[in-house]
Amino acid sequence: MSSLRARRSTDSGTRLVLRSGARLRLAAHALRGYPHEVVGLLLGSAARAEVSAEVWEARPLENEQEQDPARRFVVSGLRLARAEAAAEAEGFDVLGYYHSHPDHPASWSDEDRDQALPGRSYLIASVSGVVGAPTLEALRCWRLAEDRSEMLEERLDSGPEAVQTQSS
Numbered sequence: 001m002s003s004l005r006a007r008r009s010t011d012s013g014t015r016l017v018l019r020s021g022a023r024l025r026l027a028a029h030a031l032r033g034y035p036h037e038v039v040g041l042l043l044g045s046a047a048r049a050e051v052s053a054e055v056w057e058a059r060p061l062e063n064e065q066e067q068d069p070a071r072r073f074v075v076s077g078l079r080l081a082r083a084e085a086a087a088e089a090e091g092f093d094v095l096g097y098y099h100s101h102p103d104h105p106a107s108w109s110d111e112d113r114d115q116a117l118p119g120r121s122y123l124i125a126s127v128s129g130v131v132g133a134p135t136l137e138a139l140r141c142w143r144l145a146e147d148r149s150e151m152l153e154e155r156l157d158s159g160p161e162a163v164q165t166q167s168s
Helices: 020-033 077-089 110-115
Strands: 011-018 039-045 052-061 093-102 121-128 135-144 151-158
Touching: 011 020, 011 121, 011 135, 020 039, 020 052, 020 093, 020 121, 020 135, 039 077, 052 077, 052 093, 077 093, 121 151
Parallel strands: 011 052, 011 151, 093 121
Antiparallel strands: 039 052, 039 093, 121 135, 135 151
């Protein structure tokens, strides 16, 4: 669920590197799914995830939310467990998750915080479709604070290639 509420940005002290291929796939998924929220896995290596992790692949999941898919996403526990097991069988670590906020900022909501797990990255893509074709406005990444009171902003770095931000 997206949030219009202003959130202070406290640094998590961690960094997530988003390889260009993963960034392109995530952006394409968010743009294709607009005006609904999309959701997916962030896959890579957790060898040094306590400080820095690298996302090699953004793997889309299906938003199973039927009531209000423009404001919420749902993935069944069984479907999520199968997707995570398949990724791990391929040699990936699940570093976190991503989802989009259609026509809202890339800031966490209370529901995002309440559903978050410790030690995972939560990337939010802000997508705007107010004028013309949907556009990727921002990507921001968050981690759950130890006391679960807030999400801390994680530094997000990406590859040198530019991402196409408008749907084709």
